[in-house]
Ligand SMILES: Nc1nc2c([nH]c(=O)n2[C@@H]2O[C@H](COP(=O)(O)OP(=O)(O)OP(=O)(O)O)[C@@H](O)[C@H]2O)c(=O)[nH]1
């Protein structure tokens with residue numbers, strides 16, 4: 185049998201964010217090309233000599249007439265189409281000059297983040313939509329027996345650190361107490377425009393209408409399929425390639441990968457380190473937050489090696 189050798193295509197694309205951070209620019213592919221009529225993030229194939237960012241600059245000039253001023257890596261996606269393997273190297277563009285318009289006659293539109301899901305994109309784009317909607321910092325709550333202190337710490341992180349994504353984790357509380365606190369945490373998060381995920385059984389969401397569920401790696405490995413529908417987020421804890429693959433298989437929206445460094449809470453667990461982390465993230469099918477000894481100062485480095493950003497208890501739970 186002849187194994188068909190697929191064409192490998194390296195594509196650079198941009199999520200261009202409006203100045204107020206609420207909208208992203210998308211373009212419609214002409215009907216006569218590959219994936220014609222679908223929406224996309226502007227960009228295109230790299231020439232053999234080009235770097236991702238270099239090629240992206242050229243493409244955005246050609247397609248939209250804009251010059252990139254400030255860009256940051258967002259996510260890299262490997263995707264198998266029937267006829268080719270593509271690597272989508274996606275950058276978040278925060279500043280540019282020029283007024284974007286469809287220089288090749290394509291429709292171009294600014295779309296509010298939360299409406300992105302209404303537009304048909306090529307199959308490879310799902311992780312990009314997730315990455316665009318997620319912040320770079322993920323707060324995991326730490327231990328706190330006293331409810332008032334718990335809410336004060338959470339409020340501090342939401343206001344001073346402007347955290348927008350929170351996982352409420354408490355393994356010690358009785359379920360009824362956990363749920364009562366989750367309800368209050370949710371109200372606080374809503375007030376500050378942040379999302380709240382509950383850590384535990386997906387059935388918890390029947391009691392508290394939070395934004396999603398976070399699965400332990402053990403629960404992740406026990407599931408046959410995504411436990412809740414697409415309207416809510418599913419994140420999971422992962423520690424190795426196998427768990428990352430499972431998260432992709434059941435359609436997790438994002439994951440944490442840990443421990444990047446040795447931490448006081450898990451001194452006996454060998455750290456992954458940035459080098460191995462980068463290799464694991466490269467083939468992950470969703471955004472990955474680095475966890476384990478991370479602080480906000482690590483976020484840029486984490487982005488540089490392909491992560492969505494960092495997750496932390498200690499840095500936010502002061
Ligand atoms: N630009 C872009 N391409 C994407 C996205 N998602 C996705 O699957 N692709 C695929 O990646 C490839 C990008 O090629 P392209 O047609 O934009 O390339 P190009 O701008 O260099 O055009 P050309 O080759 O016609 O000159 C296409 O197969 C396209 O379907 C996306 O969000 N943006």
Ligand SMILES: [Mg+2]
Nearest residue numbers: 226227228229
């Ligand atoms: Mg293009």
